[in-house]
Structure formats: structure tokens, C-alpha cells
Amino acid sequence: MEELQNLTGEDIRERLNRHGLKATPQRVLVYEAMCRLGHASADSVYRHLGGPGSPLTIATVYNVLESMTEAGLLALRPSFRGKMFFDVNADSHFHIYRKDTGTVSDLRDEKLLEAVGEGIRAILPDGLVLDRVEIQLVCHDPNHER
Amino acid sequence: MEELQNLTGEDIRERLNRHGLKATPQRVLVYEAMCRLGHASADSVYRHLGGPGSPLTIATVYNVLESMTEAGLLALRPSFRGKMFFDVNADSHFHIYRKDTGTVSDLRDEKLLEAVGEGIRAILPDGLVLDRVEIQLVCHDPNHER
DNA sequence: TTTGCAATTTGAATTATTATAAATACTTTT
DNA sequence: AAAAGTATTTATAATAATTCAAATTGCAAA
Numbered sequence: 001m002e003e004l005q006n007l008t009g010e011d012i013r014e015r016l017n018r019h020g021l022k023a024t025p026q027r028v029l030v031y032e033a034m035c036r037l038g039h040a041s042a043d044s045v046y047r048h049l050g051g052p053g054s055p056l057t058i059a060t061v062y063n064v065l066e067s068m069t070e071a072g073l074l075a076l077r078p079s080f081r082g083k084m085f086f087d088v089n090a091d092s093h094f095h096i097y098r099k100d101t102g103t104v105s106d107l108r109d110e111k112l113l114e115a116v117g118e119g120i121r122a123i124l125p126d127g128l129v130l131d132r133v134e135i136q137l138v139c140h141d142p143n144h145e146r
Numbered sequence: 147m148e149e150l151q152n153l154t155g156e157d158i159r160e161r162l163n164r165h166g167l168k169a170t171p172q173r174v175l176v177y178e179a180m181c182r183l184g185h186a187s188a189d190s191v192y193r194h195l196g197g198p199g200s201p202l203t204i205a206t207v208y209n210v211l212e213s214m215t216e217a218g219l220l221a222l223r224p225s226f227r228g229k230m231f232f233d234v235n236a237d238s239h240f241h242i243y244r245k246d247t248g249t250v251s252d253l254r255d256e257k258l259l260e261a262v263g264e265g266i267r268a269i270l271p272d273g274l275v276l277d278r279v280e281i282q283l284v285c286h287d288p289n290h291e292r
Numbered sequence: 293t294t295t296g297c298a299a300t301t302t303g304a305a306t307t308a309t310t311a312t313a314a315a316t317a318c319t320t321t322t
Numbered sequence: 323a324a325a326a327g328t329a330t331t332t333a334t335a336a337t338a339a340t341t342c343a344a345a346t347t348g349c350a351a352a
Contacts, residue, residue: 022318024330043308057332062309064330078224078243078282082340083308085228094266097224099277112265119258120240120283127287131245134282136224137266139274168348170300189339203302208340213300228309229339 004035004088019071026056030064034074034088039095039104041083078134096137100144107137150181150234165217172202176210180220180234185241185250187229224280242283246290253283 007015012031013023021027033048034040046054046061065086068074072090079085080097085104087095094107113133121130153161158177159169167173179194180186192200192207211232214220218236225231226243231250233241240253259279267276 022329024317026331041308058308059310059333060331067330076226078226078280079228080222080224082225082230083228096271096274098274107269107271109265109269112269115265116262116281119255119261120281123253123255123258124283124285125242125253127289128242128244128285129288131284131286134224134284135262136280137270138277138280139270140277141273142275143273168299170347172301187339204339205303205341206301209301 004038007032007035015073019068019073021067021071021073026060027064027068029054029056030061031068031073031088034068034086037088038106039077039085039087041081041085043083045086078136080136092132094135094137096139098139098141100140153178153181161219165214165219167213167217167219172206173210173214175200175202176207177214177219177234180211180214180232183234184252185223185231185233187225187227187231189229191232224282226282238278240281240283242285244285244287246286 009028009032012028012035016023016027016031029049030045033045037044037048040048042058042061042065045065046056046058049056049061065074065084069076069086075087075090077085077087077095089106092113094109094113096105096107098104116135117130117133120133124130155174155178158174158181162169162173162177175195176191179191183190183194186194188204188207188211191211192202192204195202195207211220211230215222215232221233221236223231223233223241235252238259240255240259242251242253244250262281263276263279266279270276
């Protein structure tokens with residue numbers, strides 16, 4: 001598993017190119033931010049990069065996030081918050097959504113994921129193709145002070 | 147299983163009361179709309195009720211949907227669209243999200259749901275309590291004309 | 293009744309997203 | 323290396339979605 005945190009600019013440019021995206025400075029910045037943040041809304045990326053006063057516009061952040069999602073570099077995840085929510089890990093895995101803190105984290109289990117996929121394909125209505133499965137585990141820590 | 151479509155105003159008022167909510171006219175209207183629509187955003191509820199010119203405000207729709215969700219009458223589901231998305235069936239079940247049509251439908255399978263829940267509890271990090279599991283099946287119909 | 297209180301609703305403000313058209317930056321062709 | 327063409331970014335505006343504080347309502351206590 002690669003450490004997204006520690007990718008060099010060159011690594012990022014390569015990765016963009018491999019996904020068919022030209023490595024513009026703005027794209028490198030946004031991807032760096034996503035690596036750092038893991039999961040983020042357009043706005044949080046923008047703020048991470050300095051908000052107004054940063055070397056790009058919020059419109060560009062949206063554009064870039066969309067291109068990257070289309071290219072398969074990022075995934076757009078379903079969200080409870082009423083805003084768009086991007087994931088730097090585009091592969092399939094579980095998401096732990098913590099009600100108490102509002103944070104999201106990843107949980108991977110190849111075996112279980114595979115089993116769930118099979119179970120679902122078995123009951124899916126005829127004529128439909130399953131593209132992917134998104135699973136959120138809504139959790140809380142009972143010892144987390146309110 | 148009750149037919150939500152066919153509830154009378156009295157049924158709805160009762161249901162609201164049982165969930166600890168006063169049966170105001172606005173709440174009855176919103177719940178009726180949710181019964182009709184099944185899944186809906188605040189905006190689609192508002193439009194279903196006549197939009198501007200209806201006997202309530204979009205802000206009221208949000209407030210009412212929130213109260214009902216808090217009361218357990220509705221569920222707030224995660225959404226790909228970057229907007230809040232409510233479900234008149236607050237119980238746990240799968241959601242089929244169709245990329246080609248943008249529509250959402252329900253899929254129920256007690257057995258599989260139970261199995262998934264167990265599998266997940268087995269791998270959940272220590273200290274966390276699993277409140278519920280949300281599962282979206284992202285699908286498309288290959289024969290759906292583009 | 294009036295008064296006070298809490299719940300509910302609303303209009304207005306805020307935040308989030310998309311659209312558009314002009315400017316910039318790259319590429320390719322000449 | 324100029325011209326032409328394409329992709330990207332930007333500023334700005336328009337629209338959409340959500341929140342918030344003030345006003346209203348309905349009820350209960352005096």
C-alpha cells in the first residue's frame with residue numbers, strides 16, 4: 001500500500017499522467033491536499049490550500065475534483081452532510097461515519113467486501129448490472145464526551 | 147407492511163403523535179408528501195406541495211424533515227447528489243442507486259442484511275458501537291438508452 | 293383573560309454548486 | 323516562431339441548498 005501522504009510532486013505528476021490528466025500546478029495542489037485530507041469537500045480542499053489568497057479559485061477546485069473523479073483518481077462518495085464529498089482512495093472499502101465527531105475513516109476487509117458483493121449480486125433485480133457497492137458504518141464511541 | 151400511500155390525515159396525525167411530534171398542518175403535509183414520494187430531497191417535497199404558493203416555506207420543510215428524522219419517523223440517507231435525501235422508510239434496507247436514471251429504489255433482504263451486520267461488527271475497531279449500516283448498490287441497466 | 297413560555301414557522305442570510313464567458317497556457321501545424 | 327486550435331483556469335454571476343435569528347403561534351399558569 002502506497003503512502004499517499006508522502007508522494008513527491010513528481011509522483012503526483014506521474015499519477016495524474018497515468019490517469020490521462022495533464023499535471024497542471026493546480027491539479028498537483030489539489031491532489032496533494034486530497035492526499036493530506038483523505039476525505040474532503042471542495043470547500044475544505046480550498047481552505048486547506050489557503051482559501052482566498054491561495055493560488056487557485058474555488059471554481060478550479062470544483063473543476064479539478066470533477067476531472068479527477070471522472071478519471072478514476074478520486075471517488076465521489078455518498079454523504080450525509082448535504083454536500084459533495086471526495087475520497088482520495090478510489091478503491092472499494094467501508095467507511096466509518098462517526099456521529100459523535102462527524103469524522104470519516106476507512107475500513108478495509110477484502111473478504112467481507114467480496115462476500116457482500118456476491119450476496120448482493122444474488123438478489124439484484126434482473127437486468128441491472130452492479131457497478132459498485134458503497135457501505136457506510138454509522139458508529140459512535142459511547143465514551144466520547146458530549 | 148402498511149401502505150404509506152393510503153394513510154388518512156388522522157392516521158398521519160396519530161403517527162406523528164406516537165413519535166412525540168405535534169401534528170401541525172405543515173407536518174401533516176410534509177409527511178403526506180414523503181409517503182407519496184418515498185425518497186426525496188427537501189426541495190422535491192417543497193415542489194410536490196406546490197413550491198412558492200404552497201402553505202409552507204422551504205425552511206419549514208427543512209425543519210420538519212429534521213424533526214421527523216430526529217424522531218425516527220424518517221431516515222436521512224447518504225446521497226451522491228450533494229444534497230440531503232430523506233427516506234419515509236426509516237428501517238434498514240439496501241438502496242439501489244441507478245446511474246442511468248438517477249432514481250433510487252429499495253431492496254430488502256433480511257438474511258443478507260443480518261449477515262452483513264455481523265460481518266461488520268466482527269471487524270469494527272474496538273470502542274466503537276455500530277448504530278446502523280447504510281448500503282447503496284450503484285447500478286445501471288445496460289439496455290437503457292443513453 | 294392576560295402573561296409567559298416553548299415550540300414552530302418564516303424571511304433573510306449564508307453556504308455550496310454550477311454556469312458562462314473571457315483570459316491564459318499548451319500543442320500542433322505551418 | 324507565428325498562427326491556430328484545444329484545454330485549463332479564472333472571475334463573475336446565477337442558481338441551488340441549507341441554516342439562523344426573529345416573529346408567530348399555541349398552550350398553560352397565574
